[in-house]
Amino acid sequence: MTTRIGVYPGTFDPITLGHMDIIRRGAKLVDRLVIGVTTNPSKNPMFTVEERVAMVERETAGIPGDIKVVTFNSLLMDFAEREGASMIVRGLRAVADFEYEYQMAGMNQQLNHRIETVFLMADVSLQPIASRLVKEIALFGGAIRKFVPPAVEIDVAARVAEIGRKGD
Incomplete structure (x- = not known):
């Protein structure tokens, strides 16, 4: 029997209740859910990638299923291939998300149709x-x-205390 592996990519800076909802539901669709924490300097991260991995690991520890948290800094489809994934799991919030995600899904399919x-x-x-x-x-x-x-x-309050609030 083949293991169904899904990849849920994101920056998770910080992980939100929305992310947690997608992780819980996505974990039910696959035998293993690989949460790929990526670097995206253009998003001006509040937390280092190592801090985000630790945060995601801590928050997902009680979710049933095989969940693995790893970092990646490559094309998503290359990462998914390395992990042996057959699907990418993405969350949609609004129409604006759909337009962006639809375009990305099309490009990703061109890169790897499997x-x-x-x-x-x-x-x-x-x-x-x-x-x-x-x-x-x-x-x-x-x-x-x-x-x-x-x-x-x-975690966020502690980081804000370190870097200082805006508007002060």
Whole structure:
């Protein structure tokens, strides 16, 4: 029997309740879910890649299934191939996400037609959550409790204390 492996890529800076929803649901679709934490300097990360991996590992520890967290800094399809994946798992929040993800799925299929992209709609209550917005809210002293797991809220508060709030 072939092991079905899926890859869920992202920066996870920080991991949000929206990410957690996609991970829980994605883990049910495959025998192994590989969470690929990638570097994206253009996103101005709040946490190092090592910190993000540790955060994702901690937050996913209680989720049933075979979940592996690794870093990657390559084309997604090359990473998926190396991991033996047959699918890419992506979350969709809004129409804007769909347009971008649809284009990426098409390009990825051109790069490797053996790997399918599977889209999971975000839970309605989680649709507005984006890591970028969570960071912005935190940097301006706003509450992020509704958007991230409790331990991540603490991690973000500690980092904001280190780097300083905006608007002060």
